[in-house]
Amino acid sequence: MVKDPFSRTVAIVGVGESECGRGINLSVLQHQALAAKRALDDAGINKNDVDAVMATDVLGLPSLQVAEYLGIEPRYTDTTITGGSAFEVFVEHGALAIAAGLCEVCLITYGSSLWSDRRRLVEQGGVDPRMPAAQFEMPYGDLSPIAAYALAANRHMHEYGTTSEQLAEVAVASRQWAMRNPQALLREPITTADVLNSPMIASPFHKLDCCLMTDGGGAVVMTSTERARDLRKPPVYLIGSGFSATHLTINQMEDLTRTGAVDAGRQAFARAGLKPLDIDLLQVYDSFTFSVVIAVEDLGFCKKGEGGQFVENGRLAPGGELPTNTSGGGLSYTHPGALGIFLIIEAVRQLRGECAARQIPEAEFALVHGIGGWLSAHATLILGK
Amino acid sequence: MDTERPLPKPDQDSKVYWEGARRHELLLQQCGSCKRFRFYPRSVCPHCFSDQFEWRKASGRGSVYSFTVIHRAPFPAFRDKVPYVLALIELNEGVRMMTNIIDCDPDLITIGMPVEVTFEKVSEEITLPQFKPAH
Numbered sequence: 001m002v003k004d005p006f007s008r009t010v011a012i013v014g015v016g017e018s019e020c021g022r023g024i025n026l027s028v029l030q031h032q033a034l035a036a037k038r039a040l041d042d043a044g045i046n047k048n049d050v051d052a053v054m055a056t057d058v059l060g061l062p063s064l065q066v067a068e069y070l071g072i073e074p075r076y077t078d079t080t081i082t083g084g085s086a087f088e089v090f091v092e093h094g095a096l097a098i099a100a101g102l103c104e105v106c107l108i109t110y111g112s113s114l115w116s117d118r119r120r121l122v123e124q125g126g127v128d129p130r131m132p133a134a135q136f137e138m139p140y141g142d143l144s145p146i147a148a149y150a151l152a153a154n155r156h157m158h159e160y161g162t163t164s165e166q167l168a169e170v171a172v173a174s175r176q177w178a179m180r181n182p183q184a185l186l187r188e189p190i191t192t193a194d195v196l197n198s199p200m201i202a203s204p205f206h207k208l209d210c211c212l213m214t215d216g217g218g219a220v221v222m223t224s225t226e227r228a229r230d231l232r233k234p235p236v237y238l239i240g241s242g243f244s245a246t247h248l249t250i251n252q253m254e255d256l257t258r259t260g261a262v263d264a265g266r267q268a269f270a271r272a273g274l275k276p277l278d279i280d281l282l283q284v285y286d287s288f289t290f291s292v293v294i295a296v297e298d299l300g301f302c303k304k305g306e307g308g309q310f311v312e313n314g315r316l317a318p319g320g321e322l323p324t325n326t327s328g329g330g331l332s333y334t335h336p337g338a339l340g341i342f343l344i345i346e347a348v349r350q351l352r353g354e355c356a357a358r359q360i361p362e363a364e365f366a367l368v369h370g371i372g373g374w375l376s377a378h379a380t381l382i383l384g385k
Numbered sequence: 386m387d388t389e390r391p392l393p394k395p396d397q398d399s400k401v402y403w404e405g406a407r408r409h410e411l412l413l414q415q416c417g418s419c420k421r422f423r424f425y426p427r428s429v430c431p432h433c434f435s436d437q438f439e440w441r442k443a444s445g446r447g448s449v450y451s452f453t454v455i456h457r458a459p460f461p462a463f464r465d466k467v468p469y470v471l472a473l474i475e476l477n478e479g480v481r482m483m484t485n486i487i488d489c490d491p492d493l494i495t496i497g498m499p500v501e502v503t504f505e506k507v508s509e510e511i512t513l514p515q516f517k518p519a520h
Contacts, residue, residue: 132425135393137483138514140461140471143455150453158451158496204470251424252482253469253472256451314469 011235014043020216030110031217044232083372088379111217166308178328211330242267261298445502
């Protein structure tokens with residue numbers, strides 16, 4: 001077993017959101033600036049001490065744009081574009097850079113006006129006209145990205161007997177968490193029947209199987225373990241990480257029931273020297289209810305094909321064995337286009353014990369799993385106290 | 386024909402494929418080295434990395450690997466088509482492609498069912514390979 005060369009050498013020391021919701025009157029850069037301000041305040045770090053900036057696909061040269069707007073001249077930068085998993089990748093890259101001495105304080109930001117700009121963004125479906133998907137998928141009325149996940153879900157149901165009721169359990173659990181989060185967009189209780197009776201979007205996904213569209217932003221500050229010791233909040237250490245991309249376009253995914261989470265998770269657990277039973281809470285990109293079902297299988301929380309049974313009986317919900325998406329996640333809390341940074345923010349707050357009504361008692365280890373593209377790019381982080 | 390429908394823009398990799406579709410032929414690249422078929426068209430083999438290949442006319446037969454019934458149109462041009470079937474087809478040549486399944490009640494479609502290619506003219510330039518239940 002090879003441990004991470006940087007395991008516990010870096011820590012997340014500050015987190016913050018901008019304002020998340022629908023019709024928030026902030027530009028994409030204002031979201032990132034507000035979130036950065038709050039995350040740096042949370043850490044007790046002066047903006048002038050930031051020497052690395054990481055931002056992803058909202059603007060043409062995103063990390064340079066964010067750095068300039070904030071008045072930072074970074075000596076290290078990263079603009080990884082792997083969709084919603086970019087932020088988990090940033091943490092891995094930031095850790096390497098800090099451990100190698102290339103930078104000391106790394107600021108990761110995200111901001112989006114997805115809801116306010118929804119017509120324009122949805123009709124592009126995330127596909128550039130030069131991408132093969134523009135020729136071989138979009139002309140068929142591909143409802144991107146929903147249809148790709150729906151195709152995988154239907155194949156999973158066919159092979160393993162997973163049911164719509166089981167998928168609905170994921171949405172119900174998320175909503176139960178959101179009811180404990182004053183910041184969550186949707187806080188009315190729902191039942192599996194409500195999910196199944198909501199309008200069909202792309203079978204087997206009903207409206208309530210699909211994540212929200214909102215505006216919002218988030219930021220995360222990382223630094224060396226040494227520097228983290230005398231900051232405002234208790235450090236949350238990076239214990240292990242892993243990444244795997246198996247394809248981009250859904251027609252190129254070899255097995256629709258097995259994702260890159262298998263390899264990403266295996267790497268993260270091996271480097272951390274931990275196993276699934278050691279994990280106290282899970283934050284996984286719930287773009288759709290099915291995303292959680294396949295992730296718990298591929299990350300090793302249950303056997304392949306048993307994800308549907310695993311999520312039954314409130315296992316992911318408050319009081320369940322594997323508290324999952326404790327903020328309410330993309331299904332009920334917020335989803336400004338890329339959830340990855342919010343998964344990290346929630347895990348950090350849980351490990352610090354800041355989550356009030358939704359706090360997991362004595363949480364020691366959290367697993368954060370980002371999924372980007374069309375089940376394409378998987379990045380896993382294991383964080384700990 | 387609806388001009389709002391997103392249409393493929395043939396490029397250096399796909400020009401021959403779309404010319405074939407206009408003639409009602411489903412063409413696939415076959416690697417000149419490892420002999421495996423591939424989809425979508427590209428300049429190198431994703432299996433053995435050879436840049437040698439031949440265009441072959443495919444059997445046009447395969448089976449449904451997975452499908453979803455779309456109830457919410459992604460573009461205005463699809464609003465009068467919902468609900469329609471979006472599917473991944475496994476061709477007998479061993480490659481997978483996205484398509485609609487047409488000429489069939491969506492409720493009757495099952496994973497594994499045999500399908501065959503048909504062609505839908507969507508503009509003067511573009512004819513889309515589509516699939517329907519095999520006879």
